Amino acid sequence: MSEPVGSVGGVQGREAWVSQESRSVVAWMERHQIVVYLGAIAAGALVGWVAPGAGPGLEHVINPVLGALLYVTFLQVPARDLVRSLRGGRFLTAALVVNFVVVPLVVAAMFTFLPADQAVRFGVLLVLLCPCVDYVIVFSGLAGGSSGRLLAATPLLLIAQMVLLPLFLLLFLGSGLADAVEAGPFLEAFIALIAIPLTLAWLTQAWAARQRAGAAASTAMGAVMVPLMAATLFVVVASQVPKLNDDVSVVLGVVPFYVVFLVVMAFAGLGVARLFRLDAAAGRAVVFTGATRNSLVVLPLALALPDRLNIAAAVVVTQTLVEVLGMVVYVRLVPRLVPAGGDVPPTQ
Secondary structure, three states: OOOOOOOOHHHHHHHHHHHHHHHHHHHHHHHOHHHHHHHHHHHHHHHHHHOHHHHHHHHHHHHHHHHHHHHHHHHOOOHHHHHHHOOOHHHHHHHHHHHHHHHHHHHHHHHOOOOOOHHHHHHHHHHHOOEOOOOHHHHHHHOOOOHHHHHHHHHHHHHHHHHHHHHHHHHHHOHHHHOOOOHHHHHHHHHHHHHHHHHHHHHHHHHHHHOHHHHHHHHHHHOOHHHHHHHHHHHHHHHHHHHOHHHHHHHHOOHHHHHHHHHHHHHHHHHHHHHOOOEHHHHHHHHHHHHOEOHHHHHHHHHOOOHHHOHHHHHHHHHHHHHHHHHHHHHHHHHHHOOOOOEOOOOO
16 A cells, blocks of 8 residues: 655644554455454444345345445456456456356255245246356455456456346246346346446546556545445345344244355366366355355345335345354465465366
């Protein structure tokens, strides 16, 4: 992080002190990201329980907060690195295979064991069939995964799920329920949550390269990533907890499936990384992209579903809660599954 730009005397000293204080807070939050995220989830659950009337208002905050989070995320990797990462054909192919070949097969194996409620099944499919495009970058980075390659793959992963999700839902549920998902909301999500934040990030990078004020603004933006992630989790949980009411037992019934998914995908992702002989950083990123799901981005889609499927949103949010807890394990487990020091070893 750059040194503070001060004038002279007491002003300079005061700015230096404030900058040092800010750096200390940011450093603490970055070291304790998972604790901060769990705290945000707990606070959101508490607010949703004691102030259920705030839920509808908080729903309108989800997309703006998530868009801001993705803008800051994209800002961390220069545009030239994103373009260079797109040339990594093996990684992109591995990411597509793990998300759109392996994951659907794993979901298919679990499908017949899911609760019979069609809305619950719809919610599980909606979230598990869509790869994450936001906090996967954070968690993968914590485990030494290649954040740059994941960032480069983000638009492609979102476009692929826009195209394939209706087909997967048709395959699993038939035309009656598959027709409930339209391309329009996905296109809106792509524009609002990917295209606009990515464009703004590139414009900010160009500004930072030319002007000192732009560099300072870019540095400041990088410091708010953890608070923005925490705010996103808080808003999502607080807005959805009031909707549970008498459906808690139904929603809890999907928790074991989400846990099984995380366990299976850790080793399935490792298998794909070995198959494509990826280096350690790329292999870890593949494991994370296969395991983390697009719950925050597909939640607006779930909220837009017909009333008969309204429990699907709670099912999606439940996956978020399980996944964040699972990431505590992943951040420690994945570096052991995919050790540093060369390509991922082939299966014996």
